[in-house]
Amino acid sequence: MTGVSSPAGADESAEVRRVWRDLGLPGLVDVHTHFMPDRVLRKVWAYFDALGDGVWPITYRGDQDARLDVLRGLGVRYFTALSYPHRPDMAPWLNSWAAAFADRNPDCLHSATFYPEHDAEDYVTEAIESGARVFKAHLQVGAYDPRDPLLAGVWGTLADSGVPVVVHCGSGPMPGEFTGPGPFSEVLRDHPRLTAVVAHAGAPEYTAFLDLVERYDRVHLDTTMAFTPFIERLSPFPPDELPRLRDLGSRVLLGTDFPNIPYDYREQIRVLVDLDLGPDWLRGVLHDNAAGLFGL
Template sequence: MTDISTESAAVRRLWQGLGLPGLVDVHTHFMPDNVLRKVWAHFDALGGYWPITYRDGEQARVARLRGFGVRRYTSLFYAHRPGMAAWLNDWAAGFAAAHPDCLRGATLYPEPSARDYVPAALAAGARVFKAHVQVGGYDPRDPLLDAVWGALADAGVPVVVHCGSGPVPGEHTGPGPFGEVMRRHPELTAVIAHAGSPEYTAFLDLAERYPRVHLDTTMVFTRFTERRAPFPADGYPRLKDLADRVLLGTDYPNIPYPYLEQLDALVGLGLGDDWLRGVLHDNAARLFDL
């Protein structure tokens, strides 16, 4: 791993050179320790294909983000079975209270109680939700979620949705199912995780169709992802046209390379300093009213 102080200095030079006050990363993961260790065990089981670069304690991970100059970040987590989301949301409330630079998070799952705990989380101050269609193995069109999507749309609170088919397709991944959710709830503020990898073109279409749909950059454009799911060349002009709806995401700490690599990959696109300023800070600052 890159020396911590060296990497922090390089990250800071990048955003300072753009005249920014720091970074806003909308796709970082903090969750209860026992849950995070299960996530890491999943990646470990891949036999070295996906090493966790920042495998250390919670406070060290928080401190490193601050060292990078990340002004705001998220504690994204997700439920994969009934009865899990509500207690994760309770945990997130405590985490955000202890770490004011974290945007308070929440999650959801298609279960009858979602009709109650999602509005409760909104009323208590949740600022971003995470929905993981792939890991959760659920259909986002499930009738149990229809009122939930409606409540989120009405509240204007963003939901980061992993609905692309990368890295492994699921029964309900791809642009079709979540595209139907957007058809039913066109005012939903959705952030498509990983820019919809590998179905980039279809999710660019979705963002162009619905003005509240955003794309996050998580792992996209890096050497790691380009080997398996390269971003299409004809998509770059469209990314520039969507300049105000592309947000920095990294998947920190669960990434198989240094944090700086994501930023360097974005710089390497050559889409201009104004585009970079929006992606690295200004778009999310506006979306979350920071």
């Protein structure tokens, strides 16, 4: 893909690096970043562009190498290449691309995805056996019911393997027919050992998803876009839930949605620092929790 590179500026890189260095960390682990085939990414960007001028500008609209340079320049030690199908027969192609991408970039966790279709359990098993370390499920874009019988074997396989799955199941920023805590809570009821990472901290249903983290030992939240001014205007995090977020801090992971964010990467780091939940909480969120979950 061609285009103007969008590397992080020197000031941005210095600010982010200062945060993790002051905490005594070796860098960041970001569990919610997107790398995917160019034509797919162009369609994602076209969707955001269609929202109108200035509604959701893509801050890091560079080519693939430039985007990798941004993350590495910020000190992101490990990241993901999350992608998500919106129709049948798409997931195996995305998985093949992501596997090759991880081979070329060992700091990228080998990522994979799935869709409700008859061979889903087979290709999910194949992906795990080939080294996949994280999956992505996007209930709003995919517009599918996570309780679909075609996915029962997929959830069971993931639960048995312990491989985490990042699930966009909250209703933000736009609700879908199967978003919200209800449908995915039924998946967890049937597969209580599933290692799940609820994207965007479950926005806007923060409280209900915190309940699921308390109820299931292997459910986590990622911070993607949470607490930023952009999302607080739409779905503010309830202040009275901050103590519970602090207490459940070992299961909160850094996520950003890079590169598809309408602000600088450092803004996500700033807002987490500004929560003032303590250095131990922040060390866990920015690095240690994900390092432990993925055995890094």
